[in-house]
């Protein structure tokens with residue numbers, strides 16, 4: 001293989017995943033032992049270390065997969081290898097900058113982008129290079145794009161727009177007006193997630209098409225309906241998150257309907273694809289296939305939770321509790337991470353087939369992953385319900401008593417987080433080995 005940069009993106013993504021889940025475990029330990037590592041990395045720093053690193057896993061793995069598919073599977077001639085290398089280099093250097101910014105407490109940013117805002121400039125520049133490379137490559141060489149090419153292109157463009165939007169609070173015009181500030185902040189984060197979902201969901205359709213050996217899934221009416229729905233969700237889906245911002249109720253209901261329908265369609269597409277696969281097609285990519293089945297299961301579970309807590313009367317009680325964290329982790333792990341693992345397994349198995357032992361090992365690890373995630377997710381729901389009960393019905397109990405009563409729930413969260421992490425390490429290591437070995441070829 002001549003160009004290794006796409007593989008380097010994927011290796012860095014896996015390293016980010018392993019580092020990110022370690023930060024997650026340390027943060028979970030801080031729930032149990034509040035003084036643990038307090039002097040070095042207190043919880044308010046550990047959390048952004050964790051969240052930014054796992055988001056980096058999603059972004060780098062999606063980006064590396066797209067570069068790999070274009071150059072190694074579709075055999076397109078990339079507009080510029082130099083731009084791809086520069087893109088990786090910029091992200092690596094910025095990553096170091098982000099860690100330093102967190103470590104030294106330069107955390108003026110917000111939410112998932114808590115680092116010092118100046119670092120967004122190189123990130124934006126990296127996306128710009130990706131965008132130039134993507135469109136220059138695709139517009140020249142590919143006509144009649146299947147849906148996943150549209151999704152990737154859209155994800156890249158909107159990622160830039162929403163990264164900028166997520167920093168509008170830097171302008172006094174927004175910052176000094178609380179409703180404007182809140183609205184723009186929630187909107188931009190919803191769209192930011194929508195942009196990476198475009199990349200990741202596009203990858204799921206691409207992998208399904210390649211396993212089936214038929215592009216029909218990426219060209220049908222349903223696929224394009226899904227794309228336009230995703231685009232609408234990316235632009236307007238935020239409205240059902242902003243319960244505290246005064247908006248007309250119908251806007252919220254439409255936004256809510258759109259985002260639920262998006263999941264239902266993706267879930268249906270995966271289910272329909274599974275029903276139409278022959279035994280040989282399943283056996284040709286057994287691991288990627290199983291991970292996409294897991295995605296389908298987690299879409300279903302997350303849909304139930306999202307349907308429930310999007311009902312305003314229920315949202316009133318769940319907002320600001322661990323139920324919201326269950327939603328964010330349930331989706332980024334259950335849906336995004338399983339799709340990205342499917343992509344990595346598809347890529348790794350093209351390099352050389354997994355041995356039977358490796359295959360069994362990964363299948364068992366996936367089972368452990370699903371069971372652990374289910375219990376991990378349930379622990380978060382219990383913690384959220386208990387806190388909500390305290391907030392609205394337990395005013396005679398102090399906050400610290402409520403926290404003490406959650407000890408065993410936090411213990412369960414930590415233990416299942418540990419088994420979840422172990423299962424992800426076991427899935428990642430054989431893939432990492434193949435990616436590293438591909439450098440020798």
Ligand code: HEM
Nearest residue numbers: 021024025027028051054324325328329332333337417421
């Ligand atoms: C692929 C793996 C993972 C992903 C993608 C992920 C993603 C996330 C995201 C997006 C949040 C922010 C939640 C929010 O703001 O609502 C979060 C928070 C958190 N995660 Fe994870 N996570 C992963 C694995 C883990 C693991 C294995 C643990 C270990 C127990 C963990 C522990 C935590 C903790 C303690 C928080 C902070 C919750 C709070 O604010 O109180 N995560 N994670």
